[in-house]
Amino acid sequence: MTRAATAAMAAMAVAPSAPVAPGAPVAPGAPVAPGAPVAAEETLLLRVLSAFIREDVVGLRTRSTAVEREDGRWLRLPLPLPDGGDGGALLVPVRADGFQGEDAARLPLLVREPDGRRLTGSEAVLGALTALADPLDLPGFDAFAEECRQTLATMRLHDRTAHEVFDDLTARYGGDPADWTGPAASLAYDTLAARLDHPVYPTARGRSGLDDEQLRAYAPEFHPRFGLRWLAVPREALTLPGGPAALPASWPSPAGLGLPELAHTHLALPVHPLTLGAPLRDALREAGLEGAAVLADGPYLDAVPTLSMRTVGLVGEPELHLKLPLATATLGLRNRRTIKPVTLAHGAAGQRVVEAVIAREPRFKDAVLHADETVYAHAGHELLAVLCRRYPAGLDRAVVLPLAALLATAPGGRLVIDHLADRFHGGDPVALLDTCLTLLLDWQATLYGYGIALASHQQNVSLVLDRTPQDGRTRLRLLFKDDDSPRFHVPRLRQTLGAEADELLAPFQDPRMLGEDHRAVTDMLTTITLHLCAGSYAFGLAEHGRTASPEAVLGLVRERLAEAAERLGTAPGEPGAVLRERVLDAAELPVKAMVTAGTLLTKERSGASDVNTHYTTGPNYLRRRGRDLR
Incomplete structure (x- = not known):
């Protein structure tokens, strides 16, 4: 055997x-109904x-x-x-x-x-x-079983602590989430989103190697505050575009950290408390900095985790977020939360690509915002790095929340989107979502027309909701970040941006990002923007009883994407025609095979060149059907 x-x-x-x-009931009572406990x-x-x-x-x-x-x-x-x-x-x-x-x-x-x-x-x-x-795949299956055990423990922890966390958020920010305004309060929405399951990856709430105590001290779903630790690193070992002058004004000097003897030879690099101990020691040894880099004795600057956990907002400077590497993994064994130094350069370059398109498309000038991600530092190791992400000014009166929070449960039991709809859209969550989809699909389709697709999933796109100062009308803008893994149709980009294209592409050192046709950009647009940022809400609102069926919102998605495709041109070979053929009218759509590539199979076994862009196929829910999609 x-x-x-x-x-x-x-x-x-x-x-x-x-x-x-098999034909008889197999569980007590009737099959589980949507919405039942x-x-x-x-x-x-x-x-x-x-x-x-x-x-x-x-x-x-x-x-x-x-x-x-x-x-x-x-x-x-x-x-x-x-x-x-x-x-x-x-x-x-x-x-x-x-x-x-x-x-x-x-x-x-x-x-x-x-x-x-x-x-x-x-x-x-x-x-x-x-x-x-296959016996060759048993280690991956064993690892996934452990993911399930960790996720189940986390889910139960979430259930036990829900009232405690909701009471804390209400005490800090007020009883109505629609009134949680400004960059500091946006972290409260991250807390709600972190308690919601990912649309695709089944064990997303699990984080490898962390116990309940560590989760409560550092995970976003508990909204904790903790002090950052700091490492004094020899200046010559650091890559720091723009030099020390580029760092935020609040950045500590070695002297301010109690290391005055290193004031002229070292610079401070923040370290997440979870990276202390063996992970940090191993990183310093591998980077050749053992004995040269010095860990300051105590914490400096308090922080609150964002939805990504490894990124934190500073308590005294909420518009500044620090992305710090963690020695853990989420969304699969191979999705480690470290920071490869090259991705920092890619993120800054991705921001410049976005800005280049906005400069040519003035209708997005005030509607699409982007965090500044041009300031970063690293010591040549994926655990010795930091990104200084600064959000645009002028958001103090705005509600700023990641798309991922829309269907999260808010204090009181209603969905976040219900509260926002009451304040900004006459109590109609579908109207609010349609406003978002109109701008989102127009923007992403415009990028597609330039030969660009962004990996801007629910966590990396935020809604900015407020009222215009001129007439008090509701205004919705989109705020993007973390565009370090785009896909490019290189010939198209050169055609649309001319001589500037090669200059913009030069920093991207990963050949997987650079394609010669529409395939990679279409797949990314479909699997991230369409599935995660549009389709998931059509099905999610129906599951929560906000619409009679997914078709109520899918019709809007189809219509908005068709309008955007029309603007790109419908002649054969033009981007709009390709978008219609490969997305709107396709028999099937690509779907992320995240469990397979992320944990179950090695890259050699799955054939995945990138665990985040490994696909299978699924039905095209945008094609009209004569039946309820559920």
Whole structure:
């Protein structure tokens, strides 16, 4: 018997189980209804099974056969024996999805044939699926099981602390989130967003290697304050464009950190407290700075984590955020939260690309904002770096929140978008979202016309809502950041920007960013802007009962994207025609295979050149359908 078959038998032998026929109810009561209270483990398992189906893990999508039973549809995955015989099957109950997959898990369980035993709980279900994996992939499956354990612990911690955190936010910022204004209050929206699941990655709330105490002390969902630590680094070891004069005025000197003897030879580099200890010691040794760099004794400057956790806002200077490397991972084992030095240069270059387009498209001059990311420093190591991100001035009276917070639960139990709609759009969340989509899709399609796509997902795009000083009308702007991994259609960029194109492209040292056709920019526009920043809200609002079906918002997405494509030109080969052909009218759309590339398979096994741009395919929910997409 193979190792995989042995593991399968062991997993099924210890699984909580009871005889059940696939056509009969397999859980107490009716199948889980949208919006019904569900235990954390069941919620997680539904998301994991749905992701596995979407990404065709162990053939769940392509090797399964659809079976109609009295209680609904099932996917039946045959289990061959080592000698090629029939080993029965695993069945997973599914429902029609329509967002990024045709099917999603309907109940958090598997059923084994022929004995009709059910497998419930993450350990049993993952054990059965892991047993079907190629032996070469077992380390990745084991790592994902650990991700699930960490995520489940975090979800339960979130449940236990929700009232505590909401009470704290209300005491600090007020009872109505629509009145949380200014850069400091924007961090409260990050706290709400951090308690919400990612639209695609099922274990996004987990952070590898961190326990409950560390999460409460440093994670954004708890809105903590903590002191930054500082490292005095020899000046000659630092790369610092613009020199020390470019650093913020509040930047401490070695003398101010209690190291006066290093005042003329060293510069201060902030260090996240979670990087202290072995990670920092290893980094200094690898960078050749062991003994030359000196850690200051105590903390200096208090900070509050943003949604990304490794980026923090300064308590006394909220418009300044410091992006600091962390020795942890989120959204997959291979998505480490360190900072590769080259990405700092890419981020500054991405900002310049955006500014070059805005200079040519004046209608976006006051509607699209970008944080300044041109000030950074590093010592040639991914744990010895900092980005000084400064937000535009004049946001003190504005509500500033990441797109990721719109569907988060606010204190009091309503969604954030409900509060914002009450204040800015007459209580209509769809009208608010349409205003956002109109600008977002126009801007991203305009970039597409230049041959540019930004990896500007829900975390990297913020809404800026306020009222115009002239007449008090509602004004919505978009604030972008972290554009360090764009994709370019190089011939198109040269055609649209002329001689400036090569100068703008020169800092980008990653060949994966530079393409000769529309493919990479189309894939990024689709998987990030369309799926994460538009489609997810159509389905999310329907799930929360704010619309009767996803089609209510998908129609707006389709219409706004079609309008934007029309402006790009519809003649064959023009960007608008390509956008219509490959997105609006395509039979299928690319979908991120984040679990596969991020944890389950090595790059050699998955073929992924980049864990964030490894794709499978899913249905095109923008094509009109005669049925409810749910």
